[in-house]
Amino acid sequence: MSTEFQERLIDRHFAAFICRQTIEPTGDIFRLVVSMASCAVGKGNICLNLHDIAGKTFALNGKELLLPGFDALQELVKGFSTTGFPGQFSPLVLDASGRLYLYRYWLYEQEVAALILQKASASSGIVDEAKLHEALDLLFPEAQQGEIDLQKKAASIALHRQFCVISGGPGTGKTSTVVRILALLLEQAGEKKLRIAMAAPTGKAAARLKASVSDIRRTIDSTDEIRSAMPDDVVTIQRLLGTFKESTRFRHSAKNPLPFDVVIIDEASMVALPLMHALLTALRPEARLVLLGDRDQLASVEAGAVLGDICRAGEERDDSPLSGSLVMLEKNYRFQPGSGIAELSHSVNGGREMDALEMLKSKKSNGIAWQDLPGREELRNTLAKKVIDGYRSFLETASASEALEHFERFRILSALREGPYGVSGLNTAVESILAEAALITPTSRWYRGRPLLVTENDYALQLFNGDTGILFPNPDNGGMISAFFPAPDGGIRTIPPERLPQHETAFAMTVHKSQGSEFDRVLLILPPVDGDILTRELLYTAITRAKQSVEIWAESGVFSAAVRKKCERYSGLRDALLSVRAVSSL
Numbered sequence: 001m002s003t004e005f006q007e008r009l010i011d012r013h014f015a016a017f018i019c020r021q022t023i024e025p026t027g028d029i030f031r032l033v034v035s036m037a038s039c040a041v042g043k044g045n046i047c048l049n050l051h052d053i054a055g056k057t058f059a060l061n062g063k064e065l066l067l068p069g070f071d072a073l074q075e076l077v078k079g080f081s082t083t084g085f086p087g088q089f090s091p092l093v094l095d096a097s098g099r100l101y102l103y104r105y106w107l108y109e110q111e112v113a114a115l116i117l118q119k120a121s122a123s124s125g126i127v128d129e130a131k132l133h134e135a136l137d138l139l140f141p142e143a144q145q146g147e148i149d150l151q152k153k154a155a156s157i158a159l160h161r162q163f164c165v166i167s168g169g170p171g172t173g174k175t176s177t178v179v180r181i182l183a184l185l186l187e188q189a190g191e192k193k194l195r196i197a198m199a200a201p202t203g204k205a206a207a208r209l210k211a212s213v214s215d216i217r218r219t220i221d222s223t224d225e226i227r228s229a230m231p232d233d234v235v236t237i238q239r240l241l242g243t244f245k246e247s248t249r250f251r252h253s254a255k256n257p258l259p260f261d262v263v264i265i266d267e268a269s270m271v272a273l274p275l276m277h278a279l280l281t282a283l284r285p286e287a288r289l290v291l292l293g294d295r296d297q298l299a300s301v302e303a304g305a306v307l308g309d310i311c312r313a314g315e316e317r318d319d320s321p322l323s324g325s326l327v328m329l330e331k332n333y334r335f336q337p338g339s340g341i342a343e344l345s346h347s348v349n350g351g352r353e354m355d356a357l358e359m360l361k362s363k364k365s366n367g368i369a370w371q372d373l374p375g376r377e378e379l380r381n382t383l384a385k386k387v388i389d390g391y392r393s394f395l396e397t398a399s400a401s402e403a404l405e406h407f408e409r410f411r412i413l414s415a416l417r418e419g420p421y422g423v424s425g426l427n428t429a430v431e432s433i434l435a436e437a438a439l440i441t442p443t444s445r446w447y448r449g450r451p452l453l454v455t456e457n458d459y460a461l462q463l464f465n466g467d468t469g470i471l472f473p474n475p476d477n478g479g480m481i482s483a484f485f486p487a488p489d490g491g492i493r494t495i496p497p498e499r500l501p502q503h504e505t506a507f508a509m510t511v512h513k514s515q516g517s518e519f520d521r522v523l524l525i526l527p528p529v530d531g532d533i534l535t536r537e538l539l540y541t542a543i544t545r546a547k548q549s550v551e552i553w554a555e556s557g558v559f560s561a562a563v564r565k566k567c568e569r570y571s572g573l574r575d576a577l578l579s580v581r582a583v584s585s586l
Contacts, residue, residue, distance in 0.1 A: 005058045011038040018091055023081040028065055032058060033077060037092065037100050041303050046105050046273060046571035050074055050098040074098055086110075099572050105303060108277040113576035115280040116310065119163035119289060120321035127159055128188060135187055138221050139180045151177040154327035159184055162288050165268075165326045167295045167311055169345065170518070170544045171334025174292045175212040178264055179230070181290065182213075183222045185262060186229050196231045197260040199240040201270040201300075202466035203454075205516030207486055209266045210234040236464050237265065237275060238457065241282055252282040261287055267516050268293035273304030273573070295328075296349050298541045298567070301512050305569035313577035322577060334547070340368035341550055345543045348536050353563035357556060369551040373528055373558075376420050380429045386523055386551075387412075387433045391507065395439045395449045400472040400484035401492055407451055407470060409520040412508040413542050415534055421527040426508035434507075446471055446481045446497045453506035453513060461495060466513060468506055471497060511542045522546040526554035526562070534562035 015035035019026040037048040054070035067073055077083055077094055084090030086106065093106040101109075140152035151173050158164040158181045166174050186194055198213070200206040210233070217227050240258070242251030252258045263283060265271065268291040271279075283289060291307065299305035314322035335342040340359070347356040360370035374382040390410030397403045412430070416422030420429075434440045440449045454467040467485060474482035474494055482494040511524075524542045526534065539562055543550050552559065 011035040014038040047099040168329030172329035200266040203464035205267040206234040272300035272302035309573040353560040430507040451506040458501035535567040
């Protein structure tokens, strides 16, 4: 039985290019393997694992190709002049474990591992231990007897090491911990000016971190001088590095490093390998790096699962420099014991599909609900009440600022982009429902109340992929429709609709696009058939976007299959991080 290989145009052209560069005659099998290596990166992997394809039959353009067993396949790939071994400069790199890389991604992986291990192995310099001990006790009151204060532990690590990773689910106090870390660092610096930068992968995540830091720093037990010295700006990582317009190059690099002593990155699970590489190479050798994120969330839509690989490597070997740089926060301060959202997310994350289904269907847990997925014909009618209840408040507000605030109270999430159960079909259905209820009048693209999701970066307008806004009448220009977006300073920005970068309607959004966001209530709609994209990480991410309640519409079998399925991103980063040789590989 053959498996259909979905070759993209770019994969086909890349494979053809590589075959033209080889000295030896090439055949269909080598061309197919090269195309698969290109496709693997497009699917979020760093490499192609030859073990996964060896001995299998694949259908490509109407032709069936039986690949040889692993040893023979490895020898076949090795035999071409375009394939090299680790350390050699060649278009393709094949390592001893049978991982086939495009050279650029192999280099990213090796350099990221080396830079992380160098920082994890380095101390942060002189620390006034007496002052630190006193400040830690003040900022982190005593934990309950027998309980280890993991937040306090994380703060101590961040003060003593150049590299620190703080991972935990929503509500475990990651931002609260990092604000206290800032206070400790500033106190240790004394009169010396400490240059601190905070960033996140998306504009939305950056805005959330900025608001959280602003709120938390008012409550910590510290001096007004230290509070005022804390940074009050959070930017995207791309803006931090200084992106040239219409270019993937950055102003800051190893030759022009970032001018900061401390760099803090939030939502690190969303950072792809190429961007992490750009960040690490742009840091000054003595700069501290603190990564915050939830290792169990979906990884970046681009190549790599860097945070997950770092965490797994740190947990695997006690003698690794990483093991002393990681803290996994566990105590949840947002949800009360017995919270339906917390318990459901734990069951999903643990792969316990029967527990999760029973919890959803029992109607005994607070904050979670289940409904069998309606058929295509019934979907719109079943959605109507949820949509009107969820979106009426923001559509009936009198001002754009109120509308933006109310819009964050409810969101429909989907696993897919296309089809009736995907974002495109759901947004069409929602617009129809709201128009019928006279809550919107979608006679043109620029109608009052249309929510917007930016899908590309525009550095001139300072709008970034993932930013959300709303079209609303602008009293400053005679009630004409403008696009309103939250501003970094907590205010609102207005932009003429015709100047907007690429965007889409956002009544419904994909789970991937929802990362870095939180909503009071979430409605998650899964498709009627299983697919590769449906994994426990996707469910966990969707569930943990909700602060008060989450409702899931799905087929029981599809939901259960998703809980059982763990997302696997193929890379050698974990192994590279476990190798002491990586420290000296640069």
